[in-house]
Amino acid sequence: MQADAANVFDRVYNGRVAEAIEVGCMAHARRRLVDLKDTDCRVAYPLLLIRRLYKLGLAD
Numbered sequence: 001m002q003a004d005a006a007n008v009f010d011r012v013y014n015g016r017v018a019e020a021i022e023v024g025c026m027a028h029a030r031r032r033l034v035d036l037k038d039t040d041c042r043v044a045y046p047l048l049l050i051r052r053l054y055k056l057g058l059a060d
Helices: 007-013 026-036 041-058
Strands: none
Touching (some): 026 041
């Protein structure tokens, strides 16, 4: 299940209401990497991979 970080979803992930695997939001991950792109060259490759994922999503 993909959801924002609101604590109302915690009971889904900890098994109290249901069982779900928590996955992160690519937009939030990307935003952190974009913030680092001018100071850390290591983020170039992860940003490329995220760009490719977004491109795949547009093909649907």
